[in-house]
Amino acid sequence: MELDTYFTRLLARKGQPLLLAGPCSAETEEQVMATARGLQGLGVDLFRAGIWKPRTRPGSFEGIGAVGLKWLQRVKQEAGLAVTVEVATPRHVEECLAHGVDVVWIGARTTVNPFAVQELAEALGGTGVPVMVKNPVNPDLALWAGALERLDRAGVRDLAAIHRGFSTGAPSKYRNAPTWAIPIELKTRFPELPLICDPSHISGRRDLLLPVAQKALDLDYDGLMLETHPDPENAWSDAEQQVTPFRLAEMLHELKHRYRSTENLDYLNKAEELRHKMDVADQEIIEALARRMALVEELAEYKKQNNVKILQLDRWNEIYQSRPEWAARLNVNDKFVAELYKLIHIESIRKQTEILQRPE
Structure with a gap:
């Protein structure tokens, strides 16, 4: 185009x-x-x-x-x-x-x-x-x-x-x-x-x-x-x-027409500082996800050894209810966190399925 x-x-x-x-x-x-x-x-x-x-x-x-x-x-x-x-x-x-x-x-x-x-x-x-x-x-x-x-x-x-x-x-x-x-x-x-x-x-x-x-x-x-x-x-x-x-x-x-950027040095410096902090926070989030997925894999191995099904609905309902509540207490949008945990749950099921179907 x-x-x-x-x-x-x-x-x-x-x-x-x-x-x-x-x-x-x-x-x-x-x-x-x-x-x-x-x-x-x-x-x-x-x-x-x-x-x-x-x-x-x-x-x-x-x-x-x-x-x-x-x-x-x-x-x-x-x-x-x-x-x-x-x-x-x-x-x-x-x-x-x-x-x-x-x-x-x-x-x-x-x-x-x-x-x-x-x-x-x-x-x-x-x-x-x-x-x-x-x-x-x-x-x-x-x-x-x-x-x-x-x-x-x-x-x-x-x-x-x-x-x-x-x-x-x-x-x-x-x-x-x-x-x-x-x-x-x-x-x-x-x-x-x-x-x-x-x-x-x-x-x-x-x-x-x-x-x-x-x-x-x-x-x-x-x-x-x-x-x-x-x-x-x-x-x-x-x-x-x-x-x-x-x-x-x-x-x-x-209607308010805002600028894509500005030459204001105070803004540029502060924005750069905050974006750097966001980068650090994102790294911490990804590291936390990696730790969680490692625990999911460990749990999947135990399920396989004990012939237990992947989906545990009571456990999922507990997570889906509690995590948004935790988020709300920290002034984080609870609906956003609920959607985020749906994605985490989908990935968790994918990983567990992979492990349970892996040949002995």
């Missing part, structure tokens, strides 16, 4: 995170133009609007269709905003090319299907149109990375990723759990790839937009995609997560 792309050039020219804004769905020409006029002067880099809407069940509003692309042409001409649209089929790509759409994105429901992504990659290859790829619906990093790689292999060089959260089935205040570790891992694998956050689809609620957007900026995301509507309460789709252009302007003012 190349460094010199539409998105990296835009970032370099702007010198701050990108802003993508517009309605969840293009509903009427008047609604689209009212939104575009409301966004003028806010530093919007791409006007987003859903033309084809892949809804979960038939019968709900599934997009206005290709006629809405003519409205986006007006947005470009009269409001001076570049436009972006979601595509799910090669026909969508053809329609977008015919109407001068600047950027397209592949949605979560499409990213999950490698066959669909491959068809889109072949349709987009050689067109020069920049493409953004939303994460798949479920928390699957391989599918997300694979979609980007398919596009890259088809010759699509202008790429960016959009983090819109994941459907996990677990109770959550979010519409789609952010699961920040997955986009961070994607960025680790592809450090040159611009990463944009979609707080609207993560939140599903107006009151959560600002904290999610702030966290994304604090995690060094390259941009935000926020759904904006002149009358959110009466939007034809996803009404609860959209804000007016006026409220968007307020949010942009409230």
Whole structure:
């Protein structure tokens, strides 16, 4: 994936995170133009609007269709905003090319299907149109990375990723759990790839937009995609997560833009000192894990000699309950420690299995 792309050039020219804004769905020409006029002067880099809407069940509003692309042409001409649209089929790509759409994105429901992504990659290859790829619906990093790689292999060089959260089935205040570790891992694998956050689809609620957007900026995301509507309460789709252009302007003012680093010597010296102490603490943690795993191996040998099963559920329940309690007493996040001990338990079982299955 190349460094010199539409998105990296835009970032370099702007010198701050990108802003993508517009309605969840293009509903009427008047609604689209009212939104575009409301966004003028806010530093919007791409006007987003859903033309084809892949809804979960038939019968709900599934997009206005290709006629809405003519409205986006007006947005470009009269409001001076570049436009972006979601595509799910090669026909969508053809329609977008015919109407001068600047950027397209592949949605979560499409990213999950490698066959669909491959068809889109072949349709987009050689067109020069920049493409953004939303994460798949479920928390699957391989599918997300694979979609980007398919596009890259088809010759699509202008790429960016959009983090819109994941459907996990677990109770959550979010519409789609952010699961920040997955986009961070994607960025680790592809450090040159611009990463944009979609707080609207993560939140599903107006009151959560600002904290999610702030966290994304604090995690060094390259941009935000926020759904904006002149009358959110009466939007034809996803009404609860959209804000007016006026409220968007307020949010942009409230967001804090932090520096990646600073030349302040006091900060640099103190940060270096604290990082050195963290290195020492990490070494101690790893040494403690090594001691624990040595004890696990010793216990496994005794189990083998006495023909005892690996999993001792009462013992595991005792550990799983007590370790988070110990952590809480030391002001360490108990849920984090519970997850950590799940990983330790998995490794413990792996080691014991290896020893019990070892030939005499």
